Amino acid sequence: MILVRDLSYNYGLEPIFKSASFTVTFGSKVGLVGTNGSGKSTLFRILAGEIDEDQGRIEISGKVILVPQEVKQDEEMENAKTIREYLNSRGGKKEDYEMRRIMAGLDLDVFDLEHSPKEMSGGQKTRLAIARGLISEPNILLLDEPTNFLDAKGKNWVMQYVGKCKNTVIVVSHDLDLLDKDIDKVLFINKNEKSIEEYNGNYSAFVRQKEEEEALQIKNVSEQKKKITAMKKGYTKISNATSEKGVRQKLQLKRRIEAMEEKLPSMPIEAKKIRVKLPEPDWIGEIPLMMEHICKSYGKKKVLEEVNFDIKRGERIALVGENGAGKSTLIKIIMGMVEADSGEIISDEKLKIGYYSQEFETFDYNKTLIETLKEKCDIGETELRSQLGRFLFSGDKVFQRVGSLSGGEKTRLAIALLLVQKFNLLILDEPTTYLDVMSQRLILEALKMYKGAMIVVSHTPEFVEELNPERKFLLPENKMILSGKVKI
Numbered sequence: 001m002i003l004v005r006d007l008s009y010n011y012g013l014e015p016i017f018k019s020a021s022f023t024v025t026f027g028s029k030v031g032l033v034g035t036n037g038s039g040k041s042t043l044f045r046i047l048a049g050e051i052d053e054d055q056g057r058i059e060i061s062g063k064v065i066l067v068p069q070e071v072k073q074d075e076e077m078e079n080a081k082t083i084r085e086y087l088n089s090r091g092g093k094k095e096d097y098e099m100r101r102i103m104a105g106l107d108l109d110v111f112d113l114e115h116s117p118k119e120m121s122g123g124q125k126t127r128l129a130i131a132r133g134l135i136s137e138p139n140i141l142l143l144d145e146p147t148n149f150l151d152a153k154g155k156n157w158v159m160q161y162v163g164k165c166k167n168t169v170i171v172v173s174h175d176l177d178l179l180d181k182d183i184d185k186v187l188f189i190n191k192n193e194k195s196i197e198e199y200n201g202n203y204s205a206f207v208r209q210k211e212e213e214e215a216l217q218i219k220n221v222s223e224q225k226k227k228i229t230a231m232k233k234g235y236t237k238i239s240n241a242t243s244e245k246g247v248r249q250k251l252q253l254k255r256r257i258e259a260m261e262e263k264l265p266s267m268p269i270e271a272k273k274i275r276v277k278l279p280e281p282d283w284i285g286e287i288p289l290m291m292e293h294i295c296k297s298y299g300k301k302k303v304l305e306e307v308n309f310d311i312k313r314g315e316r317i318a319l320v321g322e323n324g325a326g327k328s329t330l331i332k333i334i335m336g337m338v339e340a341d342s343g344e345i346i347s348d349e350k351l352k353i354g355y356y357s358q359e360f361e362t363f364d365y366n367k368t369l370i371e372t373l374k375e376k377c378d379i380g381e382t383e384l385r386s387q388l389g390r391f392l393f394s395g396d397k398v399f400q401r402v403g404s405l406s407g408g409e410k411t412r413l414a415i416a417l418l419l420v421q422k423f424n425l426l427i428l429d430e431p432t433t434y435l436d437v438m439s440q441r442l443i444l445e446a447l448k449m450y451k452g453a454m455i456v457v458s459h460t461p462e463f464v465e466e467l468n469p470e471r472k473f474l475l476p477e478n479k480m481i482l483s484g485k486v487k488i
């Protein structure tokens, strides 16, 4: 049972919650939703006792475990000698075979329980933290975007597991439709009001109610606006009146107009008109990059065998395949982060690659947004600010330190940074992770405007379709096909 009354919290001057209240009863399956930066991760940290509320009453009964949005430097994980030790470190009592089953569901069965968690990649560590969350069987499990580092199969597995679980689970996710039939409540963080709204029922019921509410609000606001315009016309008509009665009427009308304008509810946030301005990428030859006969094995496991791959100037290619099919290995070979066992890479001498991966951040966490952008492109302060504004960072936000940005805000910034430099090939490994609908739209539109070549990996089929790549490269089939021939 979780009971929150009149919760207030702010980071410095920026309020996140103002007098927010909600209740979660035992055993519920709750979806926590809200736009990027609305405070989902913050709420989880408050519930888990990692940070203290400024004001309000919070009552929680039972053991709470929080699996954070991303796990990079977790001391417990770094210090654990084996995966088994880490998985049991929160009071888990599972047998080895049960642990292995959970590991397999999360696509971690390449590791055995004796292995040390240290050498795992960021995505694998995040999934291992989910495994520990499930294994510890807390009374209340808080999962912050658990499906980010998973393909469709893995996502389904997590959601099914959560659905069957007897305890209380609160999940933040952009894939809540996967959990639709199991969710019995949705908590929505209203970023405008800084409040938390409660909706009983499953996720689609929430979406329906929200759409109805917004339609009603838009109707109300436009009706009120019409009334105000009519009153203003009336006011202009009598504006020359000088008689005592006339002056009094004028004043009354003016007050009424002002009062109505003040009370006018703010419109639901719509996707801002998206206008991104991108520089031309630096000039490059016809074929920026070509790979021939690339082979790569990890131990006995052959990941890439005789891969031939090429990309033309300005072409978009989608890399398609399940987790473990070798997409990231191929990308890392192109980037020179992993060495191929054999084969050749021929690249244009003017090739400049911009790389985004959710696991690979090059931010200096202590710098502000504006300092970070300034480092990458040589433009004046005003232009820097308007460029950030186009990517939805406005006002004082530009002076925030990069390290304290929310997951979605970091992704949005990372991609904005790639687009404003003059790279002629972008490699994007899961660019939509963490992004809410509006940011996804924004990034998609910006990527569509980009004129250089692009290699993109995404587990969001709609995103790939909209990006409309000329060709798709299928792994592990090792086949290049023209788009439109295969649905992913």
Ligand SMILES: Nc1ncnc2c1ncn2[C@@H]1O[C@H](COP(=O)(O)OP(=O)(O)OP(=O)(O)O)[C@@H](O)[C@H]1O
Residues within 6 Å of the ligand: 011, 012, 014, 016, 034, 035, 036, 037, 038, 039, 040, 041, 042, 043, 069, 400, 404, 405, 406, 407, 408, 409, 434
């Ligand atoms: N230390 C801090 N100083 C200033 N602002 C902060 C700090 N930490 C977080 N914020 C801001 O508070 C807001 C809420 O952050 P939070 O991480 O809770 O959002 P979220 O809903 O989890 O977003 P996402 O969907 O992107 O993960 C964000 O706008 C973030 O930039």
Ligand SMILES: [Mg+2]
Residues within 6 Å of the ligand: 040, 041, 042, 069, 144, 406, 407, 408
């Ligand atoms: Mg978050």
